[in-house]
Amino acid sequence: MMREHQLVIIGAGPAGLAAALEAEKAGIEDIVLLERDEYLGGILQQCIHNGFGLDYFGEELTGPEYAERFIDDVRESSVKIRLKTMVLNISSDKKIIAINEEEGMIFLKAQAIILAMGCRERTREAIKIPGTRPAGILTAGTAQRFINIEGYLPGKEVVILGSGDIGLIMARRMALEGAKVKGVLEIMPYSSGLVRNKVQCLDDFGIPLKLQHTVDYIYGKQRLEAVDLIQVDDNFNRLPETRERIECDTLLLSVGLIPENELSRDMGLKLAPGSGGPLVNELRETEIPGVYACGNVLQVHDLVDYVSEEAEVAARGAANFIRDSLKKREKEIIIEPGSGINFVIPHKISYQDESRKLIRHFLRVDEPRENIKIVIRDEAGSRIASFGREIVTPGEMETVKLPETLISEGTDRLNFSIEAEGVEENGKQ
Amino acid sequence: MKAEYDVIIIGGGVVGTAIARELSRYQLKICLLEKDADVATGTSKANSGIIHAGYNAAKETLKSRLNIESNPQFDRIARDLKVPFQRIGSLVVAFAKEDISRLKKEKQVGLDKGITGLEILNQEELRQKEPEIHPEARAALLAPTAGIISPYLLTIAQAENAVKNGAEIRLKSEAVDIKCKSGAVSAVVTRDGSELNSRVMINAAGLYADEIAALVGENYEITPRKGEYNLFDKEYGDLVNHVIFPMPSEESKGILITPTVEGNLLLGPNSNPVEDKEDLAVTRDGLEEIWEGGRSLYPDLPADGVIASFAGLRASLPGDDFKIEALEEPVGFIDVAGIQSPGLSSAPAIATMVRDILADIAPALPEKLALREADFDPELKKLPSFQDYKERLNKWQDIFLQNPDYGEIICRCEHVTRGEIVAELKKEFTSATLNGIKRRTRAGGGRCQGGFCGPRIAEIIAEKLGISPLEVTKSGPGSEILWARVKDVKPDRDLVYGLGDNK
Amino acid sequence: MENNDINENTIVCVNCPRGCRVRVQSQNGEITNITGYQCDLGIDYAKEEFKNPTRILPTTVRVKGGELELVPVKTARPIPKSRIGEAMRELAGVKVQAPVKRGEVVVEDIAGTGIEVVATRSIALSQDQDNTGKKKETS
Ligand SMILES: Cc1cc2nc3c(=O)[nH]c(=O)nc-3n(C[C@H](O)[C@H](O)[C@H](O)COP(=O)(O)OP(=O)(O)OC[C@H]3O[C@@H](n4cnc5c(N)ncnc54)[C@H](O)[C@@H]3O)c2cc1C
Ligand SMILES: Cc1cc2nc3c(=O)[nH]c(=O)nc-3n(C[C@H](O)[C@H](O)[C@H](O)COP(=O)(O)OP(=O)(O)OC[C@H]3O[C@@H](n4cnc5c(N)ncnc54)[C@H](O)[C@@H]3O)c2cc1C
């Protein structure tokens, strides 16, 4: 039996929640929200630290508080929620197969779909550490869930590999709960985490941050017993004389997040290099018309506020798609990341929309730089806009709002790049 | 505690369990001892999983004979035991001109020994079968009877079937001593001090067979030789269609590439002697070596497609052949040692050979032993597995309707339901560890390597065993995955530094 | 130790990604000079961090009879850094009764700071207990 719905949203993290609310606001009445976990809120429910919402709510919240503001509204709305429901497959003609313990197999068909499945963590294999395979090696996010939700401490003497925000936050979390955190290792010459997290999560607790260091070997037959640390040079060559053995029973890996691509890939969506998720236009519509993607499934965000915002963009797109009120541009504009930039979202601009004045772009730079400009050029190489920045880092997503009036009719390509400050400028800020 | 057995088998690898299953056809009291928390934790878990056709055993050896004898039996075994097995065929690939004549010789040796279907493929035929292979590959020897199997599922299934037919399996029971009485074996002592009486001891202890043999005064040495592997994501499982070997060297069959029955791609092994029989560490150099080997067969191997690396240890004896024989003294002791490659492929014939040896020595035992056939059920029932329903998901609904546990996905990567895990834990023979469950159901074996489902499976195991999740292990005592309950541990008062002044 | 030596502490400003290492010189606990900042935010931050470093403390406490074993909480206002260890020890002994509402006060005065600890998530009653709040035996 196949049930039909206007809009099906997959994943009830901040992206799915915000999308559901916005779609309802845009007049869509038949919305289904599918979530495999037993609660709404996604990854936010385990991010119990503060640091969320400054942008969106203008106040500093913890992850669960941020989530609950949306959850309360969704519960009051007409959105049909199904928890503990795992989506197994989506076909390119928008048929969805899911399973849960109440109904068993569920078959749905949707007019529009919003993908909001979030991301997953890279594991040890992604970085190939030699040695044994004992218990006690887990990703930082798993440890976070263990500690903050399930109520278990995975170990007592901890080394953390990776100094992104999750690694830093978990260093503090484990220290607070009574574990000994022996150090955080980072292979890059800089931490990709926020300065604030470095200070408040490591320095406060006297936890050393070892830059240009990595784990070289893992010891232990049953449970982890020790790891070898090693320093690397600027070309990531290991320096054998710096090898040092550290006893620990737990190794937390915080070595990167990747969009949860399984369903996207199975439905035949092209994945974009750089951002890692599906290719999308400015409405966050994928290559399959009527299928949208937002939040971490599209690009790994560091600020949830942007996730909510992006979800709203996708939801409005989906609502307009359902109502068939979208107008294509004559020519699609392809957005290219240029020098100094890893990726830009959206990957292209497809629609005409008189009501909007600005198109917001998210981008990640490839390394920290000071006093630069983010420059947008058209296919002829002429600069159409430029945005000054005092400092950019790969750990913090940049956004720029491009006024639509600056894009001339015939444009079919825009290139974003980083240029040094002080170069002659002819666009406007 | 005293127990009476006719036969005690030491070692729960593919060999020990094959013997247990074979002997459970007879009216015998059988006990298999395995030191670890599951069977198939030694060499039988980490190998290439290939059922060789047999041609590569060019010399007149026991292993060559047993391999060739066993190969045709695998269809039946796999069907009976519900073990995934595919006869995908193997290719030995030649690059140099000289190698082609070697292949021709190999082919002739194989045909003489009764291996069927051997065929030399020219470059074009090879390319047709393996489009992505190295462009300079010139020719190949095709052995269509070669196949792939899950070595640990085979071992587990043999164990289950033996138990079903009355054998007993004791996990976490390491044999530490063997007692003899008037020139015959009489009892095994295990690490926990139990003494188990038996008239026959079968030494199938893999890497440790020499240590078991030493307990009855035998003197030989088993040296471990390491083989390392990379396992690739399922996305790349169809890069190759056969088991692909390079030209073999004197010591080894070389670094091969093969699909696995689970649909992944496997690359390895190298072959390096090591000191320690527990040294299963993967080394940087080793991984580089197999990577080089892989690239010389398939230049486009995806470097970022690797989802796991592991190593296995070959148990080699001087002379490099199997040693399967009964001792004259003490009576009742049978060695099944030096079972290196192709031990997996030879297990069925090894088991029947051991049965024959047992029949031979039975009359000489202090108390007579007769091999009388028993009621034997060669089959295992297949439990519902969501994986098998991928193409007909609406049919899963029938299974769900019988038990809603089959609607709750526990492992998100491999799509394993609670029902499957619970059913596994209810079996007469199982291993209630995370690894035990992972191998039997695939739960926790996917891309996230148990990141999400690990705690959930731990809870199911804890509930089933009536223990705390803190006591659940990955692979037996000492491998607990959790340390404490949050809040039972308190941090120091002066946890936080007064003034951040860190460099 | 009080003496008339000039002390120098380095405080990393967290107000922007630049993370200036602001140097605070002091004598007898009084700031005498601040250098190393690149904007005024750095001065204010370093002063505050020198005189009275405080932090919001986000953590969890146990729940009785809830859908989850733990409820996330935080201090309603920043508490002095030096009280964090004590606060964690106190919170280890706290157990609240489900249901819990977000914002509900869990501890009135944590570690003698006079500051409340509040729940940051609502926790419903566990399903395996009846509505009288009595726990069904499950273990
Ligand atoms: C450890 C950590 C710390 C962070 N700290 C901060 C911070 O301090 N400040 C800040 O602003 N941001 C922070 N972030 C970022 C922010 O939390 C994330 O960007 C945001 O939660 C992403 O939202 P999402 O909805 O895209 O994904 P998620 O929150 O991951 O939600 C995805 C949901 O989809 C569900 N799902 C996935 N697949 C399926 C399926 N097949 N069927 C059904 N459901 C499915 C998942 O269960 C999940 O609930 C942090 C993130 C992490 C991981
Ligand atoms: C890298 C590699 C690749 C291979 N590839 C193939 C292949 O593709 N095809 C093929 O046919 N063969 C292959 N082999 C060979 C094959 O894996 C082995 O021959 C086979 O697994 C040996 O099984 P076993 O039961 O003798 O040993 P094991 O699997 O090692 O079993 C011995 C068991 O005895 C237990 N034990 C030891 N001491 C004691 C004690 N004191 N008390 C109780 N229990 C004890 C151990 O824990 C272990 O479980 C390969 C081997 C290696 C190393």
Ligand code: SF4
């Ligand atoms: S002092 Fe100013 S520039 Fe320096 S880190 Fe603080 S806010 Fe940034």
